Amino acid sequence: MEWWNSLPPTAQVWLGGILKGSLILVWGLLNFAICLMLERKISAWIQNRVGPWRVGLWGWIQPIADLIKLWVKEYIHPNNVDKWLYLIAPFIGFVTANLVWLIVPFGDKFIATDLEIGIIFIAAVTGYDVIATFMAGWGSNNKYSLLGAMRGAAQLISYEITMVMSLIGVVMMAGSLRLSDIVLAQQERGFLGWFLFPQAIGFIVYLIASLAELNRAPFDLAEAEQELVAGHHTEYSGMRWAMFMLAEYIHLAAWSAIAATLFLGGWSGPTLGQVAAGLGNVLNGFGAFVNPVGTAVADWGMSIMGSTVLNWIAGVFWLVLKTYFFIFLAMWIRWTLPRVRIDQLMDLGWKFLLPVSLFNIFLTGTLRYVAVTFDGLPISIGSFTMRLLGWWL
Amino acid sequence: MGVTNFVGEAWRTGKSIATGLKITFREMMFRPAITVFYPDQRDEVPPWFRGIPVLKTDLRTGEYKCTSCMQCAQACPVNVITIEWHQDPETRKKVCDRFAIDMSRCMLCNFCVEACPFDSLVMGYDYELCKVDPENLVFEFEDLLRLGLKYSSAEEPGPKAKRSETPPWVFHGLTNATEDDIQDVRGYLGRPPLPKGYEPELKPQFQQKQAEDETAATVEPEPAAKPAAEAKPEAEAKPAAAPAAQAGSTDREEAGQP
Ligand code: SF4
């Protein structure tokens, strides 16, 4: 740290930025490899197959082989494409997917950039995805690409509104747009004080809207391979095509991390120190028969409880666990439900999810007002009801 | 659309989605994969499987059964069977010089098998017909005969080659041809029809049968109709019948008990 502080501030900013950026890139690629493999394995298990099997143990090195193959493949460059749009589009999608990871808190103060406007940043960055999709579709000069891109744009724009609306409830409860504040607010609410329970409606709406945002089945209309060859990336090949794949999966992982942060308490969870202390307590019989082993375990737990690194590791562990729960959910849904039609999609978005998310905002506000106003008042319906409401909100 | 309708619709949608998710979860967690790891393991093909059409051999004499009658070549819809023959001046029989099937164009339709009046062709079980060079997909007489050994059986000697009792559109299973027959260590199989009056040197497993036939024929004509080949299935049938008898006896005992 001595060495770091001796650097001029400009150098600190640049070096820190490059370091964080590279770390996030590596993290994103790691997640991509795991997600790709999980997707193939889960689809295989659901269809009673075994999935990739030959490369590595149970085929777990397959994504690397795939990437190498795509890397050395020929870049086909069609004649009549709009050159710059065509070339840049995949990379814009890839970059926006990675940007979301910037604001995901992995632990207490373990975050790349702690933006005050975190949630607005998410909405803004996912908005760029529309641009990438549409650039690819328009630049390819292909009817299928254009149709896919138009569908994608319509879908992403309409679901963006719903998604942000469904998050307003969480913001109202936490009182902040900053993601680390939202995690801390959930921690303050005590054991399982996740926003999942009070914000169940918002959670479901967010889940559906995000699946649409991510262009995943049952809302993968932009690349509906049965109707449009591959939608907006029909004309791409090799590594540029792989960029779309990378963007899709990194986006999926990032979206899952955001969902875990907002609704499942993010990185909060028992750390190693807390677990050891609790275990020591149990071994001591909660003080009934204090023995040296239990005391030693409890003391060890207490001593490592304050360690920043260990707490960060625990935070990453819990965040990854919750993230992969959401990734699994998205894949499970993908391999279960058939694709919706475009009119059904629009109906669902505008006529169902948007009113429901507005109702959720209304409900959250009202209940919160009630809870704050009557907090502590001796009401005849019993303190238990009030306490329940208090926990709820 | 009223609020009740709205909520009801949402509820039904959610319920059906949950049902679907439950089904896929069950498939994912509790059903084993049905994958056969192909090059390491092979699935059993069903008896009606149609692989490459192959030529049969009479395992008793070692002659190929084809008489070069060209019926199969006529029947083939894609004209992939090539037959060349000449007439043996002594026996006045046709001798096949070339019999080739171009498997790169064969569509495995079974028409040639149905057309063959001498039960010479059969659809084999071999399906790994992958070659680097498509020219290697032309299967010549020797290849077809070698592949067909698995499906060949020893025929009853008779004045005329008989059409087998199984109609050709009922697909043949493997016969009881032994490893020795298929190996063809003496270079014995797939030879042209023998001249009249020539007694073939029989393979050991058929020599025994021939001897029995002769002795039976000399002693009394009645059991001559029952060649050794039929005796064997009987012997095989015995152990199979024994459990059935046991089962019957236990049935009786059970029935006898109150
Ligand atoms: S199976 Fe059909 S296509 Fe093939 S050789 Fe026989 S008749 Fe011709």
Ligand code: SF4
């Ligand atoms: S129909 Fe049968 S006997 Fe006639 S040429 Fe074809 S395979 Fe030989």
